[in-house]
Every structure is written in C-alpha cells, then in structure tokens.
Amino acid sequence: MLKLSWKNLINKPLNMALSLILFALGVGLVSLLVNLNHQVEENFDKNLAGVDLVLGAKGSPLQMILCAMYHVDNPTGNIPIEKARAFLNPKHPLIKQAVPLSLGDSYRGYRIVGTTYDILQFYNATIAEGKLWANPMEVTVGAAVADAQHLHIGDKFKSSHGLVEGIEEHEHDFTVVGILKPSGSVIDQLVLTPSESIWESHAHASDSSAVRQLAVGSQDTTTAEVHEHEHEHTKVAPTTYDSLTISQLAQQQRLELMEKTDKDITAILIRFRSRTNIQALNMARNINENTELMAASPPNEIARLQTNLGLGADTLKMLAWVIVIVSGLSIFISLFSSLRDRRYELALMRVMGGSRGTLFQLVILEGLLLAVMGYVLGIVLSHFSLGILAGFMKSTYRYSFSGWKFLPEEGWLFVGALAVGFVAALIPALQARRTDISETLAQG
Amino acid sequence: MVSGFGFQGSRPGCLEPETQNLKPAMLQTTKLQYSYNSGSALTFPDIRCETGEHWLLLGQSGCGKTTLLHLLGGLLTAKDGSVMVGDTAINTLKTSQLDKFRGKKIGIIFQTPHFVRSLRVGENLELAQRLAGLPVDKNHIEKLLKRLGIGHKINAKTDALSQGERQRAAIARALVNKPEIILADEPTSALDDKNTDEVIRLLEETASEVNATLLVVTHDGRLKERFAKKILL
Known part of the structure; x- marks a missing residue:
C-alpha cells in the first residue's frame, strides 16, 4: 500500500x-x-553565571552587559578604581563576590581579560594544563581559544587593540602559562591575565622603549629600579585548585587591586550575598543616581533583549x-x-x-x-x-x-x-x- | 414467471425449468430490476449460467447492457430481485464484503482497458492479487502474461502498450485471481478484426482453462457466430 x-x-x-x-x-x-x-x-542563560549586577562606566546598560558578560560589544568606557574600590572589597556587606574586568585588547578576535581568579568561580572553570596567570603578561587561555589558535604552554603572542584582529598590534608579548578545561560558557573564549597586563600594554604604548627594556630585562640603570620593583612582586601561581584556595587568592588579588587607585578598570561583575536583601535590590538604583558609575542587572537587560528578539x-x-x-x-x-x-x-x-x-x-x-x-x-x-x-x-x-x-x-x-x-x-x-x-x- | 420478462421463450438454454435446478447455478438472476436516478426503471430477463459455460449477451447501445453487467459484478445495487453467484446472494453483502468477494470470484474486463498508471503491467496484476486479499504469486503472473502473448511486457508501463496488448493485459488482470466468473463489457469494440479474433479466442481459452463462467456483453455483431449460448437484450 x-x-x-x-x-x-x-x-x-x-x-x-x-x-x-x-x-x-x-x-x-x-x-x-x-x-x-x-x-x-x-x-545567554548559561553565561548569566549568576551575575546579579554589572558595574561600569555610564552609557548603554545593554552594551555594558553585552561587553562585560558576553564579550560581543565594546566597553562603555573605563572606571577609576578609586571610585569602584568599595565594590571590590571582600568585606562588603552586600557583595559576596566581585570580578573586576579590564578589557580593551584581543588576540585574533579572542578577548584578553585582565581579571582576578574570581572569574574562575563565576564560570566554574578549572585548569586543564599548565597553571593560572599570576604575573603581568602571563595568560591562561580558554579551551576554545587554545583549540582554535593552537596555543600551547610557553607560546608567546602579541595582542591587538579592540576586538577586531589585526588593528594596532601592541608590542608586548604575552606568554601562555595555562589552558582551561572547556566549560561550555563564555570563559572558553577568553584569554585571562592580570589587570596589570592590560595597563602595561596600554600605559607603555606611549613609552615603548621603556617597555621593551623592561621586557628584555635590561641592565640599564634607569630601568633597573623598575625591574627590581617588578621582581620583588613576582608572584607564584597556585598549585592547588580547590575553591577555598582560589577564593582566598582571589580576595588577595582584589585587595591589591583596590590599592591601585590611580588605575582604571572596565567593569565589575557582582554576585550578592542575598538576592532578597532590600539594600541589594536598591543598590543598582543608588549607584545610578548617586555615583558616576552605572549599574545594570543582566537578567533584566537580557530579558528585555529577548523580548525584543x-x-x-x-x-x-x-x-x-x-x-x-x-x-x-x-x-x-x-x-x-x-x-x-x-x-x-x-x-x-x-x-x-x-x-x-x-x-x-x-x-x-x-x-x-x-x-x-x-x-x-x-x-x-x-x-x-x-x-x-x-x-x-x-x-x-x-x-x-x-x-x-x-x-x-x-x-x-x-x-x-x-x-x-x-x-x-x-x-x-x-x-x-x-x-x-x-x-x-x-x-x- | 412474470410476463414482463418476455424473452424467456426464445432462450431455452438460459432459463431452464425449475425442476432441473438441483444445485444452484454459477450465476443466476431473478426478477432483476434497476432504476436510474432519473426515475426510469429497467427490468432484466432472468439469467442462469452454469459453471464453465460461455455466454454472449447481445444488445443495442443504450439498452442497459453495461448496467446489467455492473449489477452482475456487484458494482451497482439492484432495486429489486437478486443476483446469485454460486450460493452467495451478492446483493445482500455489505459493501466491503462485496468488494472482497468481487476481487476473488469475479474478473471484469471493460470496454477500454485502464490500469493503475503508476504501476507496471506485472505490478498491476500483483495489486489485483493483493487487493483481493490473496498472496502475490509472481510465477503465476509471469505464466499468465506469457500465455496471453505479452510475457515480455511484464515490466512495461501500461501507457506504453498497444490497444491489443492493453486488452490482453486487462484479460490477464481479470484472470489473475482464477475467478469463477468473468464478465467482459464490449471487450472488442476498440479492436480491429484480427485483434478481435485473437482477444476473443484467448478469452475463451483462458476462461476454459480455469473453468470459469464467461459472460461477454456486446453489440459487436462480429462475435455472434462465436458463441453458441446467447442472450438477447
């Protein structure tokens, strides 16, 4: 039939x-x-990563969130650490955890993010090989980046400005020190490094000779002091990756960051201690009304975006x-x-x-x-x-x-x-x- | 007998005295009446055909030949009277039972041979077996087509056959389930003399081979001489 x-x-x-x-x-x-x-x-949902609030420079809240959380848009601008340091403080009564982000550079279209170990806990990322970034110009790359660009431990690369590849290459060499396990979230697509790396490649762009000398470890007396200074701050990456160690180190990193009051960062991702706390709920409005910073709630912005889409x-x-x-x-x-x-x-x-x-x-x-x-x-x-x-x-x-x-x-x-x-x-x-x-x- | 069936006397072979009727005939009608939608009614003479007999039903166009054939084949329902095939009164069967019964017991050949066009000749015969609820017997189909001289056309598209070949394929389809009755409606009207001779010969031979009762309905004068038993309508 x-x-x-x-x-x-x-x-x-x-x-x-x-x-x-x-x-x-x-x-x-x-x-x-x-x-x-x-x-x-x-x-979108996977990459919400439990972020309750994003802080950044004033501008479009959606742009800020697309930039800071999904890494598809340009930053709204930078914020001085001095203005934002309260939110980085591990003792903040409302904030459980905060991830500072310094954005601006990329490697072949993959964004380089200057941040602390807090980001690992936000996206449940763990190391696959090598170690975590600890010193300036050291990077730990996401699984997708390593895969697509065939990066291995010890590889060096130059960054370029912005998110588009090939524009204004910075002169500084980044060194791959570790590769993350695939997590299925946006962190797979990121290149992680201390915030100092971003500052360095940007700050020294106008003074590139000094940078070069610094990078090659010149014995020149004019930079010896700087070099010395660098040296005593050389940090050691953690050898264990349990969440307690990582969060302690992350808090340490944030405290250090708070001291760099003359520097800028791009955004801060925030998780509240309690989502039902009235003060926490009012925090975004308070920030927007009373400070030069902008705060936006990712779930709200994404929900609005999804309604439109x-x-x-x-x-x-x-x-x-x-x-x-x-x-x-x-x-x-x-x-x-x-x-x-x-x-x-x-x-x-x-x-x-x-x-x-x-x-x-x-x-x-x-x-x-x-x-x-x-x-x-x-x-x-x-x-x-x-x-x-x-x-x-x-x-x-x-x-x-x-x-x-x-x-x-x-x-x-x-x-x-x-x-x-x-x-x-x-x-x-x-x-x-x-x-x-x-x-x-x-x-x- | 009602006087309305005025032909009885002239066809002694068709209507036999009731006393000789010891076992039921293969095909028998009594007081068969049909009324068209327009209201005009037809009354048909009683018919009685024994197993293996060959009959010719002669009549002019428009006198209800096709209607009678459709009544005999269970394609139409009579207004009155009965059609007996063997010991089954087919006008009492339910539609689906009648369809199955017809598929197994009655082979019908139409004036213009039609086929399921998407199927090849052999497949048309397979379909006839399947629709009748019988197992497909490719061997039998092959033999039958060969017997009718179109064995080489088994995988041909039906549209690609000539008129003579089509009529033979139609005979093959009517015969494939070894029916007890074969009804043919003007099987030769579209054929030339040579093909007419051939088709009628094959029809008679193959009907005899399966001992089927053959009833040919026609207005074709060419066939008169070929059948001993005739009914005039």
Missing part, C-alpha cells in the same frame, strides 16, 4: 517536488527559528507556519487534481477487491508520505544551515552553536507536519472513498 502511494507520488514528479519543497521550506524555517531562539537563549522570532515563526499551511494547501490541490485523473484507477481498485477504506487509506498515505518526506527534508535543511551558521557564529560571536542538537519542539513539529499532511489529504481521501464505481467505469 505504501509502495503504491509512493509510486503514485513519483508518477507526477513535478507536482510532488513542488509540494515537497514548499513543505520542507516551511518545516525547515520553523525548525531553524526554534533552534536559533533556543540556542541563543541557552547561550523573541517578538521578531515569533513573527517569523508565524510566517513559517503560514508557509507550512500553504504547502499543505499545495498538497491538497495536487492530490485533488491527481484524483480527478485517477478516478478510473480508483474505481478499478474497487473492482479488484479494494474497499472504500482501501482508497481512503491510499490517499491519506500519499498526504502523510509527502508530509514525512517534507519534514525530513526540512529538518535536514534547517540543521545543515544551522551547522553552517554555527561556524559563522563561532567565528563572529565566539558562541558555541551546534547544528546537530535536536529539540523536543521538533518532535511537535513532526506531529504538526503529520497533521497538516493528514488534513490536506482528508478531503481528497473522502472523495476517493465516495467514488461511484459504476458511473466512473461506465464513463470509461
């Missing part, structure tokens, strides 16, 4: 192709949108369903018109012993077959383009998209596709069932 349905379909290849392509297009679009929406949301996605999804329904209509029309040509055949099938039910089944099967094939084609199409898009997203936004993730929604899409196929075939099938055999045969 299935075979006969199939043969009936391919007997009119053009009709079938038209219905099939329309159907696949509709299904593909719905699936693509559902997947995209889902993966974008998933990426979601609206567009919903409209598109509706459009895609319209295409599915139109393709259902095309299945209906092609079945209906093919039935007119096949009336005699259907009557003949009754003569040969087929029942009314047989004919009904036959036509319904043709509709369902088209729907199933259209669905499969559509899903393949959507995941194939998702796969391509994933590569593009990775290189542009450094987000981990996957083309081969299947969602429960796609199961429902299958049910929907079958329903459309069934409904489209229903009237032609009823028509087939009602065929008046005698009259049809007599007409010859």
Whole structure:
C-alpha cells in the first residue's frame, strides 16, 4: 500500500517536488527559528553565571552587559578604581563576590581579560594544563581559544587593540602559562591575565622603549629600579585548585587591586550575598543616581533583549507556519487534481477487491508520505544551515552553536507536519472513498 | 414467471425449468430490476449460467447492457430481485464484503482497458492479487502474461502498450485471481478484426482453462457466430 502511494507520488514528479519543497521550506524555517531562539537563549542563560549586577562606566546598560558578560560589544568606557574600590572589597556587606574586568585588547578576535581568579568561580572553570596567570603578561587561555589558535604552554603572542584582529598590534608579548578545561560558557573564549597586563600594554604604548627594556630585562640603570620593583612582586601561581584556595587568592588579588587607585578598570561583575536583601535590590538604583558609575542587572537587560528578539522570532515563526499551511494547501490541490485523473484507477481498485477504506487509506498515505518526506527534508535543511551558521557564529560571536542538537519542539513539529499532511489529504481521501464505481467505469 | 420478462421463450438454454435446478447455478438472476436516478426503471430477463459455460449477451447501445453487467459484478445495487453467484446472494453483502468477494470470484474486463498508471503491467496484476486479499504469486503472473502473448511486457508501463496488448493485459488482470466468473463489457469494440479474433479466442481459452463462467456483453455483431449460448437484450 505504501509502495503504491509512493509510486503514485513519483508518477507526477513535478507536482510532488513542488509540494515537497514548499513543505520542507516551511518545516525547515520553523525548525531553524526554534533552534536559533533556543540556542541563543541557552547561550545567554548559561553565561548569566549568576551575575546579579554589572558595574561600569555610564552609557548603554545593554552594551555594558553585552561587553562585560558576553564579550560581543565594546566597553562603555573605563572606571577609576578609586571610585569602584568599595565594590571590590571582600568585606562588603552586600557583595559576596566581585570580578573586576579590564578589557580593551584581543588576540585574533579572542578577548584578553585582565581579571582576578574570581572569574574562575563565576564560570566554574578549572585548569586543564599548565597553571593560572599570576604575573603581568602571563595568560591562561580558554579551551576554545587554545583549540582554535593552537596555543600551547610557553607560546608567546602579541595582542591587538579592540576586538577586531589585526588593528594596532601592541608590542608586548604575552606568554601562555595555562589552558582551561572547556566549560561550555563564555570563559572558553577568553584569554585571562592580570589587570596589570592590560595597563602595561596600554600605559607603555606611549613609552615603548621603556617597555621593551623592561621586557628584555635590561641592565640599564634607569630601568633597573623598575625591574627590581617588578621582581620583588613576582608572584607564584597556585598549585592547588580547590575553591577555598582560589577564593582566598582571589580576595588577595582584589585587595591589591583596590590599592591601585590611580588605575582604571572596565567593569565589575557582582554576585550578592542575598538576592532578597532590600539594600541589594536598591543598590543598582543608588549607584545610578548617586555615583558616576552605572549599574545594570543582566537578567533584566537580557530579558528585555529577548523580548525584543523573541517578538521578531515569533513573527517569523508565524510566517513559517503560514508557509507550512500553504504547502499543505499545495498538497491538497495536487492530490485533488491527481484524483480527478485517477478516478478510473480508483474505481478499478474497487473492482479488484479494494474497499472504500482501501482508497481512503491510499490517499491519506500519499498526504502523510509527502508530509514525512517534507519534514525530513526540512529538518535536514534547517540543521545543515544551522551547522553552517554555527561556524559563522563561532567565528563572529565566539558562541558555541551546534547544528546537530535536536529539540523536543521538533518532535511537535513532526506531529504538526503529520497533521497538516493528514488534513490536506482528508478531503481528497473522502472523495476517493465516495467514488461511484459504476458511473466512473461506465464513463470509461 | 412474470410476463414482463418476455424473452424467456426464445432462450431455452438460459432459463431452464425449475425442476432441473438441483444445485444452484454459477450465476443466476431473478426478477432483476434497476432504476436510474432519473426515475426510469429497467427490468432484466432472468439469467442462469452454469459453471464453465460461455455466454454472449447481445444488445443495442443504450439498452442497459453495461448496467446489467455492473449489477452482475456487484458494482451497482439492484432495486429489486437478486443476483446469485454460486450460493452467495451478492446483493445482500455489505459493501466491503462485496468488494472482497468481487476481487476473488469475479474478473471484469471493460470496454477500454485502464490500469493503475503508476504501476507496471506485472505490478498491476500483483495489486489485483493483493487487493483481493490473496498472496502475490509472481510465477503465476509471469505464466499468465506469457500465455496471453505479452510475457515480455511484464515490466512495461501500461501507457506504453498497444490497444491489443492493453486488452490482453486487462484479460490477464481479470484472470489473475482464477475467478469463477468473468464478465467482459464490449471487450472488442476498440479492436480491429484480427485483434478481435485473437482477444476473443484467448478469452475463451483462458476462461476454459480455469473453468470459469464467461459472460461477454456486446453489440459487436462480429462475435455472434462465436458463441453458441446467447442472450438477447
């Protein structure tokens, strides 16, 4: 029976192709949108990392969050440590943990982040090989960076200004001292280093000769003192990575950072001690109203962004369903018109012993077959383009998209596709069932 | 007997005295009546055909030949009277039972041979077996097509056959389930003399081979001489 349905379909290849392509297009679009929406949301949510508040320079709060948390936008500006030091203090009554971020440079499109070990705890990152960054110009790189740029322990590279590669290379060499395990969050895409590295490569940009001498460890007396000073501050990376050690070291780093009152940082990610504390809840408004800093809540900003994006996605999804329904209509029309040509055949099938039910089944099967094939084609199409898009997203936004993730929604899409196929075939099938055999045969 | 069936006397071979009717005939109608949607009604003479007999049903166009054939084949429902095939009164069967019964017991050949166009010749015969609820027997299909002289067309598209070949393929389809009754509606009207001879010969031979009762409905005068048993309508 299935075979006969199939043969009936391919007997009119053009009709079938038209219905099939329309159907696949509709299904593909719905699936693509559902997947995209889902993966974008998933990426956003995963990278929220429990951050309650982001502090930065005044500007667009969304830009600040996209920059400081998702690393897809430029900073709104810098903030002097002097103004922000209270928020870095481990003894702050409302703040459980804070991650200072110094941004501005990148390596081949991967952002270099000057920060403390606090960031590791925010994103549950652990070291895979080598050690953590401890001294200026030492970097520990995220798994995706190491993978994509083939970085190994001991490798040296130069940074460039901004997020776009190839612009204004700084002269300083960074040294890879460690590589993180993949965590599935945005930290995989980052190059981590002490804030001092960022200051150094920027501050000395105007005074590059000094930097060079410093870097090569010159014996020149004018820089000897500086060198000495550096030397006594050389730190040792931790050898154990339990969370207590790390958080103690992180607090230490923050305390040291607080002393550098003449320096700037870009942003601070904050986790509250208690999210229900009234003072904590009012903190953002207080900061925005009373200080030169800006505070924004990532969940709020992202929710707003998703509402806006979601609206567009919903409209598109509706459009895609319209295409599915139109393709259902095309299945209906092609079945209906093919039935007119096949009336005699259907009557003949009754003569040969087929029942009314047989004919009904036959036509319904043709509709369902088209729907199933259209669905499969559509899903393949959507995941194939998702796969391509994933590569593009990775290189542009450094987000981990996957083309081969299947969602429960796609199961429902299958049910929907079958329903459309069934409904489209229903009237032609009823028509087939009602065929008046005698009259049809007599007409010859 | 009602006087309305005025032809009885002239066809003694068809209607036999009730006393000789010891076992039911293969095909028998009594007081068969059909009324069209337009309201006009037709009354048909009683027919009685024994197993293996070959009959010719002659009549002018428009006198209800096709209607009668459809009534005999269970494609139409009679207004009154009964059609007995063996010991089954087919007008009492439910639609789906009738479909199955027809598929197994009755082979019908139409004026213009039609096929399921998406299937090849052999596949059309397979479909006939399947729809009748019988197992597919490719060996039998091959032999049958060979017997009808179109063995080499088994994998041909039905559209690619000539008129004569199509009519033979239609005979093959009617015969494939070894029916007890073969009904043929103007099987030769579209054929030339040579093909007519050939098709009728094959029809008679193959019907005899499976001991089927053959009833050919036609207005084709060419066939008159070939059948001993005739019914005039």
